[in-house]
Amino acid sequence: MDVFCCKLQLLLREINELQKVNKNKMSGDELRARNTAEKLSMTDVAHHHKTLAEKLSAVSRLTIRSKKPSLEFGISLKQLRELMEERRTDAIAKIDTYGGVLELCNKLSTAPTSGVRNDPVEIKTRQKIYGKNEIPPKASKSFWMLAWEALQDIVLFFLLASSLISLILWLVDHYSAAEKPSNAVGPEDEDHGWIDSVAIFGCVAIVVLISAFNDWSKERQFQGLQKRVEGNHVFAVIRDGKSMDVNVFDIVVGDICQVKYGDLIPADGILIASNDLQIDESSLTGESDHVKKTPKTDPMVLAGTHVMEGSGKIVITAVGVNSQSGIILTLLGATDSGDPKAKEKQKSNVSKKSSAQNASEAEAGGKSVLQAKLAILALRIGYFGMVSSGITVLVMFIQFCVRRYIIDKQDWHNEHLSKFVEFIITGITILVVAVPEGLPLAVTLALAYSVKKMLKDNNLVRHLSACETMGNATAICSDKTGTLTTNRMTVVRVYINGAVQPNIPKLGELPSKITDIIQEAIPLNCAFTSRVETAGTSTGSKPQQIGNKTECALLGFILEMGGDYEKTRKIYPENSFTHVYTFNSVRKSMSSVIPLPEKRGWRLFCKGASEIIMNKCSWVLLKNGELSQLTSAFQNQIMTQVIEPMAEDALRTITIAYKDFVFGSAAKNEENISEEPTWSNENNIISDLTCICIVGIEDPVRPEVPDAIKKVQRAGITVRMVTGDNVNTARSIATKCGILKPGDGGIILEGKDFNARVRDNAGEVQQNLLDQVWPSLRVLARSSPTDKYILVKGIIDSDISEGREVVAVTGDGTNDGPALKKADVGFAMGIAGTDVAKEASDIILTDDNFTSIVKAVMWGRNVYDSIAKFLQFQLTVTMVAVVVAMVGACVYNTSPLKAVQMLWVNLIMDTLASLALATELPTEDLLLRKPYGRTASLISPIMLQNIVLHSTYQCVIILLILFLAPMMLNMDDGTKKDEPSSHLTMVFNSFVIMTLFSEINARKIHGERNVFKGIFRNAIFYSIWIGTLVGQVIIIQWGGRVFFTYALTPDQWLYCAMFGFSTLLWGQVACSVPGSVGKAVMRNLNKIFRKKKPAVAQT
Known part of the structure; x- marks a missing residue:
């Protein structure tokens, strides 16, 4: 006791002397005093006297507060990088050259028990010397690079090439007119022949720039999402002698980090102490076995690895680009940028990691179910467009040649070549309209919009495809604690x-x-x-857990x-x-x-x-x-x-x-x-x-959960509870939630009983045995993560359902990783989940609440519906545009819709419509129907019925205007002259106005009559609709020769508006047609297209 008192007295004297030292310098005496304080065991203190322990703790804090020196480090960044390259015994030997881990802490001006000072100036100094704990993102593509990529579209390329040829031919004719007056074109053609080509150039430029802007904004949005995902990651460190959570980006060299089961290591470090610590280093080394870490055998802990067992304390020695994973990622980034030296370096240093990353990227590059369906549909629409444009060009060629060379017996003139190029431009323009370039954009916009909005519904989406996959979910395997219950125990x-x-x-x-x-x-x-904190809580409030x-x-x-x-x-x-x-x-x-x-x-x-x-x-x-x-x-x-x-x-x-x-x-x-x-x-x-x-x-059931489970069950989704709790506890909770209902045939099994039923005599899991269990299983109690994985895999691999089951799984533990990865959609808990679970997940529930999964289902179905709405609209417009162009070309040897007009229609149909229809908000009506199914067509029988009826109606109206308007409305026939006319302008204007009203009809795809329901909840839709209408008015009234339009009179506008509004009335007629008509058409089309069934990519 006396010896201890003497030690404390000497320490206090030393501290008093230190307080007199200049605060801008850090003396060796202070370091020794600090180390002396830390070497005094709190256990020894407790055995001697409680009050002395409290005094020593106060003295230790005083030492930290009194120290405000300018930092001096005894080890360089280069030395730390070299140190972290060593492993096992070599690493221990290298650490010993610095005097051991405690001396290394001294050199980094830190201490195992107190850490670094939580002072912004000191943190910035450490970041300046040793680097920040972040990997600079790969440079995003510039706006002009994206514009160049948009210009690589082969159809646009041919359109530009044809327009350029047309312009060159006009120039040749124009300058040869004086020499060959007999072959010269008219004066109006001489003045304006170049406008069509230049107008096409301008329209293509607008299309390309808008496409590039969409890609640029989408990329920025996804980068923001990625930052949000990374920014939510915090880690436990010791600073100023206190444990605190800091953002991983703020971790610095010298920080003392407390690692535990389930953590994703944020930076490289050296182990100070450990309790049965085992780490998964497969992400770096490729080795699947967990590595046991101790200070005496293998003290090196690397960023990006996962703690699979135990706990420990490490001192951070390398962060960001200076960590081992950071070096690898930097080399990969340098390779992408084309640095040849970096490529050679990568080949020699980063074999396993790069192969793992490439595999990951290849997997990420796979198409989702929705994308696979769209690819097939786009291919079929593309074939239709190619055939239509080819037939149109061929008919115009034949008709022109027969009329000029056989009937009129004309000789060849240069202007005929211009006419042939005009035919090709018309054909390419039809192809531009027919090819559904807007489909990928619609998917991207729908997903980007949904992901952003889902954040507000406590769903942090990590993988975009998971958003649309949830729309097809047929089963949810949910944890109990925190998800179905309050997690307030x-x-x-x-x-x-x-x-x-x-x-x-x-x-x-x-x-x-x-x-x-x-x-x-x-x-x-x-x-x-x-810990439980009661201090500072208001009267009647619960202690903070x-x-x-x-x-x-x-x-x-x-x-x-x-x-x-x-x-x-x-x-x-x-x-x-x-x-x-x-x-x-x-x-x-x-x-x-x-x-x-x-x-x-x-x-x-x-x-x-x-x-x-x-x-x-x-x-x-x-x-x-x-x-x-x-x-x-x-x-x-x-x-x-x-x-x-x-x-x-x-x-x-x-x-x-x-x-x-x-x-x-x-x-x-x-x-x-x-x-x-x-x-x-x-x-x-x-x-x-x-x-x-x-x-x-x-742990009470969340009050909102029973109602949420009713909703998803009504939506055709089976909810199963997978928990480690006692079977009786699980049964009680499942009954309260509504997962288990009397008389529904649902069963509850313990993990051991489940394994006994699904394994054969050799202990191997058999799918046929699983198929006898999972359909009626509702609760799996006292289960392990392996049991959960077996169940999820069994449901997914089963073929007893009409279509493959789409399974969503929730998990919070490290060992839930395999099940989360195997699931079609893995949900990790944002509050209670480990870093490993979050890494394995597709979506993070930021509130750990089952009701947020219901929101994810709604958003997933909304994405499907948004794409379906766009398809219904686009296919209707495409059919009308192609038919009108083909009929006009065949009858009049020219398309009533000019190339520039078709490009404007294409802009409305692809870019603007995709933005308007992809941003509808979900409603709970989405939960009143069953999932579409993985194999179901994107175009439902009702949609097909709507497309056929609406396109037929619009084609009839426009062709009537084309053929009868001159006679009925007393106007010149615009088909007989090569100048803008009110006749063809009415054809174009009526088509666009009907297209705008067709866009309103397309908002409903399940036969609903009220197409205006919820329209004012979507400001983007009505803003684009009004903006498009204003743009159309400007084009009609002031487009002139550029858009081949003639200003219409109020009466003519009234006719066009009437035709457009009639589309809404026709929509009500279409709703009255029995659904059996659409089903019959669908069956016949399936027979036509049913060849070899294409493989649908798994999400």
């Missing part, structure tokens, strides 16, 4: 002191033998990152009894623990070993699932702390009278137990030892335990 019932207590007892009501041990068993066997919610419930139990878990943790800090068996899905328990006072031995504390821990108990503490042997009969009694009633009331049951290993004489529930036990022999260590108590933890 509290102990409401306890078996202690030999009886189930009606209320939580106070410490004074229990024997000291029980209270003394339970005040150690719970605080010391919960992760120190789990931080960390694992089950552990928070147990710590809250201690507080409610009147205990102080923080006091216990100060006496036994984490670094005094001998061994820790961290919780995982296999153990379903956690155990910690601490040394007993006076070196009498060790004490093990254990907590976990009641059935599992009770099977490992041989003793139980009864009334007044009396020790009783736990016989099989007594254990069965506890199971039936304590654990099962709690579970049936939807309580999660946790057993708290302990065991002592002592030297010398031992009590009957203690194990006598002669030397330190082999802690790696887990089965022998965690046996013959003594049960202290059994607690029942309540």
